[in-house]
Amino acid sequence: MRKFLIRSAVYLVILLLIANGLAALASYSLRHSAFYKSTFLVHSFDEGTRFDYFLLGSSRGLTTLDTHLADSLMETNGINLSMDDTDLKSQLLMMRHFFSSGYKADVCVLVLDKAHFEKTSGKLGNNDYRFAPFAARDYVYQHFMKYEEGTVKPLAYSAWLPFLSFSYYNLELAIPSLLTALKPERRNRFDERGNYTYPVRKYKEQKADKEEIAEGHITNPRLGEFVALAKENNCRLLFYVAPYQNIHYTEILSHFPASVINHTGVIKDDSLFFDHLHVNTIGRREATRSFAEAYEKAMANGQ
Numbered sequence: 001m002r003k004f005l006i007r008s009a010v011y012l013v014i015l016l017l018i019a020n021g022l023a024a025l026a027s028y029s030l031r032h033s034a035f036y037k038s039t040f041l042v043h044s045f046d047e048g049t050r051f052d053y054f055l056l057g058s059s060r061g062l063t064t065l066d067t068h069l070a071d072s073l074m075e076t077n078g079i080n081l082s083m084d085d086t087d088l089k090s091q092l093l094m095m096r097h098f099f100s101s102g103y104k105a106d107v108c109v110l111v112l113d114k115a116h117f118e119k120t121s122g123k124l125g126n127n128d129y130r131f132a133p134f135a136a137r138d139y140v141y142q143h144f145m146k147y148e149e150g151t152v153k154p155l156a157y158s159a160w161l162p163f164l165s166f167s168y169y170n171l172e173l174a175i176p177s178l179l180t181a182l183k184p185e186r187r188n189r190f191d192e193r194g195n196y197t198y199p200v201r202k203y204k205e206q207k208a209d210k211e212e213i214a215e216g217h218i219t220n221p222r223l224g225e226f227v228a229l230a231k232e233n234n235c236r237l238l239f240y241v242a243p244y245q246n247i248h249y250t251e252i253l254s255h256f257p258a259s260v261i262n263h264t265g266v267i268k269d270d271s272l273f274f275d276h277l278h279v280n281t282i283g284r285r286e287a288t289r290s291f292a293e294a295y296e297k298a299m300a301n302g303q
Contacts, residue, residue, distance in 0.1 A: 016163070023162035026177035031133035033180030034187050037194065038097055038131045039115040041251050043184070044192070045079075049103035052076035053295075054098060055194075056091045057111025059084035063278050064111065064242040065289045067193045073292040080194035083095075083127055083187065088116050088222050089147060090125035097131070099233045107236045107299075110226060110258075112218065114247070120222050124148050127167045128155065135159040197276035197281045214242070216262075217251035223256050235239045238298065243287055245276040261294045263287065 013150040014206065036039040055061050061082030071078055081094050094096045134140045136159040144156035158165035166173050178180065179186055212254055218239065230237040241249065248265030267273070272283030279298040 003059070014238045016169050018164040019167075020161055021167040022130050023158075023189060025165055026084055026174060026181075027133050027158075027162045029181040029184075030173065032148070033176075033184040035180050035240055036130040036188055037081050037094065037190070039100065039133060040187060040190075040194065041081065041103070042101050045103065045190070048104070050077075050104040050106075051079050053107040053109050054103075054104065054105045055077045055080040055082050055109045055111060056094055057082040057152050057240075057242075058086050058091075058113055060113055060191070060198050060242045060277060061111030061240075062194075063269070063274075064284060064287050065240075065291055066195050066197070068191075068195065069285060069288045070125045070292050070295075073289065074296055082194070083130070084189075084196075085126045086128075087113075087224075088120045088220065089124060089143070090128055092222070092229070093128070093131060093140070093143050093189045095229055097134070099229065099235075100137065100139055103137045105235050107238055108226070108230050109238045109240050110223075111296075113244055114216065114241070114244070114249075117216055117218050117221075120220060122147065124155075129165065129172050131155075132158055132162075132165045132169070132173060135162075135165070156262055168303075197284050198278050200280045201274065202281055206269070214249055216249040216264075218252060218254040218256065223258075227256050227258060238295075240291065243273075243279060243283070245270060247276075259298050260289065261298065263290055264289050265292070 022212050036044045053066060062080065062084055065080065067080050070076065081098065083090065083094065089189055091110065108267040122249060130139050132155055135144065135155060141159050143155060144153060148156050154164035154168040200283065220260060227237055239258050239260045241252060241260065241262050242263050243266050249262055252260050252262045253261050267279060267283055267286055272279055272286060275281040
């Protein structure tokens with residue numbers, strides 16, 4: 001019996017070493033690819049690159065503004081680092097990732113959703129696993145330790161045992177690592193400047209919901225961390241609230257030292273929306289043109 005247990009233990013150790021070795025290789029492959037925004041940033045741009053601005057936000061930030069068009073209108077150099085299905089915690093992590101990786105920017109444009117004006121969930125973000133290849137970095141490890149639930153934290157502990165995160169998030173990490181081993185430039189639904197757009201669907205005339213008209217208040221204390229991090233890196237912070245279908249904030253008051261571009265009601269044509277939260281390709285062009293005009297005014301006025 002003792003020999004059996006010893007042999008079993010040896011086999012288990014060997015199996016774990018092999019699994020961890022393969023996961024480490026997979027993590028290396030993913031980390032040196034453009035697949036997720038976290039890896040795309042460090043893979044596609046040289047350390048020390050300076051941008052005029054960078055965008056942070058959820059899917060609304062990802063799909064509302066086209067940095068190609070904005071840059072052509074403003075003669076700037078911008079990048080979209082917004083990620084779908086994220087809240088302020090994940091966006092703050094991306095902001096830390098940007099500066100900690102050696103990049104610089106004059107302005108950070110934080111695309112705020114109305115759901116995040118006042119509070120943010122304390123749970124780990126659904127797509128935070130996209131930072132797993134950088135789990136050994138202090139700010140990523142601390143993020144995982146703070147928000148990941150349970151005794152065994154596969155993302156946090158993947159800094160030493162990468163097989164944990166690749167086992168738990170096998171579809172999200174293992175498969176992309178195989179794809180990027182063959183094609184490192186492959187990206188997960190965004191272009192070479194980080195943009196993505198929703199298609200134009202056949203518009204059906206329907207009775208529109210009653211427009212919600214209100215006054216917004218940005219009071220979420222977590223935004224103070226964005227303010228502090230931007231100041232620490234000599235970067236201006238700008239809040240941008242993208243168009244909503246049938247929601248119009250007549251005024252948005254910020255409790256933080258950051259100017260606000262309020263474009264909640266800038267698009268009235270329902271056919272320019274993909275759904276009530278996102279514009280489509282045509283709507284994106286309209287939103288970007290409006291943004292570029294407002295952005296230049298804000299910069300000129302020093303707001």
